[in-house]
Amino acid sequence: MTANMTTKRSPRSERKRTQILDAAGDLFISNGYFETSMDDIAGQAGVSKQTVYAHFGSKDDLFTYCVEHKCAEVELAPMNFAADLKPQQQLLQFCLGVGDVMQSAEALYVMRLCVSQAETHPQLSHSFYAAGPGRLLQQLADGLTQLAQQSDWAIPDPFAAAEQLMVLTKGMVGLRRDLGIGDEDEPQRQQRIEQAVNLFCRAYQRQGS
Numbered sequence: 001m002t003a004n005m006t007t008k009r010s011p012r013s014e015r016k017r018t019q020i021l022d023a024a025g026d027l028f029i030s031n032g033y034f035e036t037s038m039d040d041i042a043g044q045a046g047v048s049k050q051t052v053y054a055h056f057g058s059k060d061d062l063f064t065y066c067v068e069h070k071c072a073e074v075e076l077a078p079m080n081f082a083a084d085l086k087p088q089q090q091l092l093q094f095c096l097g098v099g100d101v102m103q104s105a106e107a108l109y110v111m112r113l114c115v116s117q118a119e120t121h122p123q124l125s126h127s128f129y130a131a132g133p134g135r136l137l138q139q140l141a142d143g144l145t146q147l148a149q150q151s152d153w154a155i156p157d158p159f160a161a162a163e164q165l166m167v168l169t170k171g172m173v174g175l176r177r178d179l180g181i182g183d184e185d186e187p188q189r190q191q192r193i194e195q196a197v198n199l200f201c202r203a204y205q206r207q208g209s
Contacts, residue, residue, distance in 0.1 A: 017055050019045040025066045029106055033063060033113055064127045067110055071131035074101050079143035087147055092197045094143070095169045098136055099193050102170055103177065107132065111178060137162055155204050168196035 023045035027036040038059055042049040056062035076097040079090045101107055110132075114125040137159075144158035144165075155161050171192055176182035184192065 013055075016045070016047055016051060019047060020052055020055055020062070021066060021069055024062050025070060025106075028063060028066060029109055033059075038062075060121065060123070064124060067124070067128050068131040070106055070110075071128070071135065074132070074136075076136065076139065078139065079146070081143070081146050081150065087150075087153070088197060088201050090143075091165070091201070092194060094140060095165065095193050095197055096190065098140075098166065098169050099189055101132070101136070102174060103183075103189070108177065133166070137166055140165060152206050153204055154206050161200075161204060165196070165200050168200060169193055171196065 020041060024036070024041045027040055027044060031040070036059075038049050038052050041062070042052045045052070052062070056065060076094055079087075079094060081087050081090065110128055114121075114128050118125050141159040141162035144155055144161050147153050148155035148158050173182060173184050173189075173192065
């Protein structure tokens with residue numbers, strides 16, 4: 001996509017690009033994708049519409065780049081199972097971080113939009129998944145691959161195990177939140193994710209460990 005091409009830009013051009021991304025991200029979330037025009041984005045960014053098109057060939061390209069840019073800002077600390085912190089505690093911290101990302105207003109809006117436009121704009125879904133959930137899933141799978149090397153853990157398929165833990169982390173409350181019919185407060189979320197991690201560890205830790 002045009003939005004993903006890597007080009008060397010001047011500092012002035014880079015500043016304008018950042019202004020456009022910030023303005024577009026704010027407007028997409030506050031007003032909605034379809035209700036936001038390139039004129040709106042140019043006005044809020046303080047640039048001309050031609051400048052917006054010079055950086056991003058279309059609104060689809062701009063939205064896709066906004067999604068990738070926002071997801072790239074999410075950085076969860078890599079797990080280090082050689083450290084003193086217990087594996088279960090590291091998994092819990094990671095999953096709590098994933099939960100924070102999943103329940104953010106930005107992630108929820110983008111997910112709903114991707115679902116609604118999956119047939120006509122499948123590239124949005126691919127971009128969101130690869131830059132967001134897919135990247136976190138791979139990070140978790142890499143951590144579980146390390147953990148599988150320890151004698152007191154039995155994880156024959158770290159990637160499948162990572163998918164299971166991601167689903168447990170989201171839970172049914174995640175589905176209800178996606179549908180706009182329910183949510184949970186912070187203590188409930190922490191308790192639920194802690195229970196999910198405990199269940200996961202009981203399944204993959206060798207007995208007696």
